[in-house]
Amino acid sequence: MNIDFHYGVVYIVARVGGMTPSQALTVAHACQYVDDATTPGILRFQGGETFERFATAHKTFDYANTENDQNRLVWAPFHFLPAGEGATLDEKAVCRADSAVAREVVRRAIRQRSTEMGLHRLGVTLHTYVDTWAHQGFAGIESPGNRVHSLEAQDCTRTGWLENLTLAMQHLVQHVEADVLTLALPVGHGAALHYPDQPWAKWHYIDGRNMFIQRHNLPEFVEAADMACRAVRAYVAGREDFENEEGMPQNVKATLTELLDTNRIMDDNERLRAICEFVKEGGIPGLKEAIPDYVPKGVGSWKYKATGLRAEDDSGEKPVWGEAFEKSDYRLFHDAVKQHRFVTTQEVLPAHGLRIA
Template sequence: MQIDMHYYGTYAMARAAGLTEKAAQLIAQCSQFVDDAAEEEALHFEDGGAVYAEPTAHHNGQVLIQYATQKVSGNDLTQRQIWVPYHFLPGNQGTSFSERLKCQQNSLIAQKMVAHNLKMATEEFALPLIGITAHVYADTFSHYGFSGVSSRNNRVKGDSFRFHNANPDTITYLESKKKSFLEKSEEWVKDNFRSWISDGVADVTGALGHGAVMTYPDLPYLEWEFSYADSDRKIQRNNPETFLDACEQLHGMFRTFAARCNPVFQDPDALVSFEKMRPTIQAILAVMHGKKQRIAAWKDALQTGTLYGRAEDLPDYTGEAWIDELDQLKAGRQTFPSSEMRDKDVFHYFQAARHHRSFILRELLPDHGLIVA
């Protein structure tokens, strides 16, 4: 999923679950920040303290560097440390280890992740943790069928795509996005791995996550199909249906969180049933074309009162401010006491990210026979 769901849709579901605007905004910010927190450098302080970042994302260039390194050295640790726990939670279905690593929508493992993280509702990092949980949980409804570790099982037939509900303008848009994605990937590889380009750009994009199907799983409106490279079976995907299910499950998760969290984050008067919102959400998910149009649909539904039955402004995402602040702090040793970092939301994000990664990789997955990292 993309920012329209990870931030705007997540905010709407959290707010409608009975959480304050401030709490819902921080949850949504942390949900989207999972896709933006790619920094690994530490912050150092003159008093001897240090804060080590917790990366939860890899940008395209990093992913390709990592994949190329893996092809040479067999090292895919960062895929397993980032893509698996934060973006492609294994569904544990199938017989081979590779098959079991494939993400599955609302799997038993995903449900156990949610249940465990909800138990942390009174911790100081509870809001960032439930935001991270929302991101991972929502991605199971779009990333299913693909794994976060390079595998031939992620490959698809390039000529097997069919779009069932897209109008001509949208098909043209989708094809242009596909061409742009492949051209940028190919150009990047040529510039950085000239000796390796003989394997072809399809090798780069096809083995990692859902790179072989571009952003099609992340488009809420799309009904489409494809075939995996090793099969002629048509895989039918109904994104509007699975995204609607994701919204309903997130709303339910947030309602449980609202009942357990610090009362200062609770706003019972904001509670709206999912059934009341369902028609409006369906209309939002049906909006075609790019993220700007989809974001505008979420904001319009809130500002006009058509989603909740009351008008409300939606704060914009400010994760970039966290990145800018961290960049400034990394510029040199800090003179303020390192203990003051504990008051910053981004520090609580790092706390939550570390807790989540450790639980997924060292407890939850091993409990199901998956030793990933």
């Protein structure tokens, strides 16, 4: 899933689920920031203080990352949560929608609601949870099961002959890309291109196990939003059995379904802008407000507010450590990330018969 879902849709379901605008913003920002926190390592301060960070994503197009140990600490716990189903490691590492592992990870996040990082932890966890719908069938470790062959998508847009010719050429190129990438990218859904992350996409392929896989993202994305709403309601109520909470009201679900189906702008940031405008105009029943802009890097970002650093990486600069950093969303996010990764890889997955870190 992309920023239109992780930030825009998650903000909507957080508000519908009973959170205040401020709470919903923190959850949505943390949810999206999982895709943007690409700087790992020790942050060093001028006075000698240090703070450890884990990257929750590799930089652009780094599905080709060949360090499998690093993949297991980034892609698996944050983007391709293993379901722990099957007999072999390759089988257990495959991500499945709304798996028992995924529900347990959500419950663990709800259990931390009273901590200072509770909202950030929920946002990180919701990123992982909703991605189980988009990334199902793929694994966050090197696996032959991630191979993709005969990738095709059904385009449902109304276009003229020139646009259809262009689309036909694009599909031809994508066929070649998929066949090449399936050999080059053994981790995640890199060889499936952008299809797993488009809310409206209908697509099919033959996987590395020679199984024909047919996908329709729209109902799966709506289900993911509905379950995320249940998780928010449970978090607000202090209950861990989130699956028993009510999801989105039917009128909200119908409206969101229509929005995700018709908002087919290829640029995911532009799709987010369309969602924000829709909410601002009162398109979602019972919700009419402005969603604040999301700033991933540089001035205005969580990192900048906490440290004053403008660059994407640290660039050798050392900020001043103090109370502002300790109370910052940036610090709380990274502490939530560390907790999520530990609980997922060291407690939940081993309890389901899988040790990957």
